[in-house]
Amino acid sequence: MHSIYNFATGPLCWAAFIIFIGGLLLKFISMVRRARSSEPYIFGYFSPYFGLRSVIAWLIPFVPRNGKLNPVFTVVTFAFHICLLVAPLFLMAHVMLLQEGVGMHWGTLSDATADVMTVIVLVGLAYFAYRRCTDPTAKYVTGPKEWVLLALVAAPFLTGFLAYHQIFDYQVMVVLHILSGEAMLIAIPFTWLSHMLLFPMVRMYQGSEFGGVRHVKDW
Amino acid sequence: MKKTILLTLLAVAASLLYLLPAFCQEDMRVIEPTAFENPQRPAAVFNHDAHNEKAGIEGDCYLCHHSEGKPDPDNTSEGTPCSDCHAVKAEKGKTGLMQAYHKMCQDCHQAKGKGPIACGECHVRN
Amino acid sequence: MSEQTKETKVIEDIGIDAGLEQLTEEQIEKTIMSVINAEGGTRLEAYTKTCVHCGLCSEACHYYHSHDKDPQYAPVGKVRNTMWNFLTKKGKISKEELKRAVLIAHTECNLCRRCVQYCPFGVDTAYIIALVRRIVHKLGITPQYIQDTAHSHAATFNQMWLKDDEWVDTLFWQEDEARDEIPSMRIPLEKEGADFMYSVIAPEPKFRTQLIYQAAVIFNECGLDWTMPSTTGWDNSDMCMFTGDFEMMGRLKRDHYECAQRLKVKKVVMGECGHAYRSIYDQGNRWVGWRDMPVPVIHSIQFFWELLKAGKIKVAKTIDKLATFHDPCNTVRGMGLHEMGREVAKAFYPNFVEMQPNREHNYCCAAGGGVINCGPPHKMTRVLGNRVKAEQLKATGAEVLIAPCHNCHGGLEDIIHHYKLDMEIRFLGDIIYECMEKPNAV
Numbered sequence: 001m002h003s004i005y006n007f008a009t010g011p012l013c014w015a016a017f018i019i020f021i022g023g024l025l026l027k028f029i030s031m032v033r034r035a036r037s038s039e040p041y042i043f044g045y046f047s048p049y050f051g052l053r054s055v056i057a058w059l060i061p062f063v064p065r066n067g068k069l070n071p072v073f074t075v076v077t078f079a080f081h082i083c084l085l086v087a088p089l090f091l092m093a094h095v096m097l098l099q100e101g102v103g104m105h106w107g108t109l110s111d112a113t114a115d116v117m118t119v120i121v122l123v124g125l126a127y128f129a130y131r132r133c134t135d136p137t138a139k140y141v142t143g144p145k146e147w148v149l150l151a152l153v154a155a156p157f158l159t160g161f162l163a164y165h166q167i168f169d170y171q172v173m174v175v176l177h178i179l180s181g182e183a184m185l186i187a188i189p190f191t192w193l194s195h196m197l198l199f200p201m202v203r204m205y206q207g208s209e210f211g212g213v214r215h216v217k218d219w
Numbered sequence: 220m221k222k223t224i225l226l227t228l229l230a231v232a233a234s235l236l237y238l239l240p241a242f243c244q245e246d247m248r249v250i251e252p253t254a255f256e257n258p259q260r261p262a263a264v265f266n267h268d269a270h271n272e273k274a275g276i277e278g279d280c281y282l283c284h285h286s287e288g289k290p291d292p293d294n295t296s297e298g299t300p301c302s303d304c305h306a307v308k309a310e311k312g313k314t315g316l317m318q319a320y321h322k323m324c325q326d327c328h329q330a331k332g333k334g335p336i337a338c339g340e341c342h343v344r345n
Numbered sequence: 346m347s348e349q350t351k352e353t354k355v356i357e358d359i360g361i362d363a364g365l366e367q368l369t370e371e372q373i374e375k376t377i378m379s380v381i382n383a384e385g386g387t388r389l390e391a392y393t394k395t396c397v398h399c400g401l402c403s404e405a406c407h408y409y410h411s412h413d414k415d416p417q418y419a420p421v422g423k424v425r426n427t428m429w430n431f432l433t434k435k436g437k438i439s440k441e442e443l444k445r446a447v448l449i450a451h452t453e454c455n456l457c458r459r460c461v462q463y464c465p466f467g468v469d470t471a472y473i474i475a476l477v478r479r480i481v482h483k484l485g486i487t488p489q490y491i492q493d494t495a496h497s498h499a500a501t502f503n504q505m506w507l508k509d510d511e512w513v514d515t516l517f518w519q520e521d522e523a524r525d526e527i528p529s530m531r532i533p534l535e536k537e538g539a540d541f542m543y544s545v546i547a548p549e550p551k552f553r554t555q556l557i558y559q560a561a562v563i564f565n566e567c568g569l570d571w572t573m574p575s576t577t578g579w580d581n582s583d584m585c586m587f588t589g590d591f592e593m594m595g596r597l598k599r600d601h602y603e604c605a606q607r608l609k610v611k612k613v614v615m616g617e618c619g620h621a622y623r624s625i626y627d628q629g630n631r632w633v634g635w636r637d638m639p640v641p642v643i644h645s646i647q648f649f650w651e652l653l654k655a656g657k658i659k660v661a662k663t664i665d666k667l668a669t670f671h672d673p674c675n676t677v678r679g680m681g682l683h684e685m686g687r688e689v690a691k692a693f694y695p696n697f698v699e700m701q702p703n704r705e706h707n708y709c710c711a712a713g714g715g716v717i718n719c720g721p722p723h724k725m726t727r728v729l730g731n732r733v734k735a736e737q738l739k740a741t742g743a744e745v746l747i748a749p750c751h752n753c754h755g756g757l758e759d760i761i762h763h764y765k766l767d768m769e770i771r772f773l774g775d776i777i778y779e780c781m782e783k784p785n786a787v
Contacts, residue, residue, distance in 0.1 A: 002328075041636065066401055100322070136416045166344045171340070174339060192396065198466065214627070216681035217462075219462060
């Protein structure tokens, strides 16, 4: 237990975060550099005002028309993404580890709140899976990759939930939790999970074009 | 008649429950400082005597019950609650209570390569 | 899949079929990959990598709604069967797949960009499909009819094979006709330093000369200082933009702007056309290297609105019939002219009803984006592919449909005819001409 736990929370954890943050950073830099050489005019039309206007509009539930047309999806996706980001970042156990490991710390959620949020993440993923089986278009463009990625996101939350409640063997579960969390982080820069970076980039560009050039809203 | 006997038995059982903490004090099974308000996890399991026997530190009280500075056999702090020095909310330059506990257990376990280190290994749910 | 093959068999287009016969698999692979590598760029990467395959874009597409939610017609479904296929197979695709891709890119997508407003990330499916058309162009398998218009652009700098003298002759003819009505009427040719140059699309002199007549009457009665060129550059249309012949698109726009610069006009006013506007302010200018428009270009919708607000166009009569307004993609998602268009329409048709959805969320006509220009072989693709438009129109109960775009007119006409809707389609200029005060008329 000691060696595998220490390896997972030590070097592997560092590696995962370096790949996750470094990968996204490199992606950002390489895309901007490539755009500068191949499509430099993108920057000529880039407008922080219209770009942010579009991003913000899409970050408010039920503002975009498509959000209004898909109320269940809107509620689920907002709840899911908020919980997905907030629960792990402000989970007391994570902040404790960080504080004891590198000395950084910030506010935490109560365990009960984090527990509910974890369930919301899992319910959200279950809904996405259900939708991929039933919505004709989603089904049409869902392949093995989509299922793997859904599972990859579900794994750390499911194992985290089971470890927290000490269901099944705790030691196995906590190690699985750490490993699956790291696997998810590593996957982000290399898969469509990178939409966490590309969403604001693409939306800001599109918002600039729609707002600045075409004088119309894009939501 | 039967009802009365049942009620009496229940009352006895209930009063016995209140005795449990008293037993624990005799034979320490958990670390449950009262300083924490609204604790988020179950108290850490700690069988004081069994732990010390297993770890071979019976009599070396100073290793855990330290005073200021390095552990010193001549300067120990048994009987003083940890929270007397380690405030729940860490004061500047001092270790907070929760961290003090975590550090005390984990550092030693890590150094020896033995004993629990992950959250749920100490904060066991029943 | 059976449905796909069926369609591929049914639709014969010599431009696609004869072109495909001449291609080898190596040529196909090489061309696809060279376009993707050289021109795909950051945006293609960003769009394809951002897409989480959620299918929310399907809501945007009129083809999808009209085909009972068949995912092949969802924007992401079309990308799946074109660009994703090219990317995952690294260009090694069969001729059947390629033909399917041509049909999707050229006849099942109008590049209307509605899906950009329905994708949470703003993935520009129209950009991806336009890039597919670029590949199709480089492979020489563009549908015959639209390729013919592109050839016309290349040979004559107008879309309809009009000869230089035919153009000038047509203007003289219309001026002559109009003098019966307004004796002082002029269509000023080559007037240097005029306030504006009026440019049209080639189908106007070819088929719809009355539109030139009507515009000329409006300008004359408003007392405007305007001109039309006698040289190439008079045609602002651009089918090359839609075939992916971007080199030619650039030449056309340069010619158009240089024509305006030669005449030293303050601005260009263009007729009621959607795609030409897109080519002028959004795509053609960029290809040539102009960030914006080197000479300001104003769409008729805006120009008529300005004239109305300035009191130059005076309303002589209004029409009682119930009217509705169709927002063309290139003037609404292209320039946000929806309010201006409505204001002009309502000034003459006070009895007005909105179609649902409307403004920037209006359903496309399914003719734009060069789809109608692919000609008779593909007519039913767009007519059957836009049942939802017919339903949307029917629900208004309107008798008059106002659509300030040529392509929309063509497409809506076919839809009204096929779905047996009893509606009259009108241009703004046509309405204004009929209903404005004409002080010089006899």
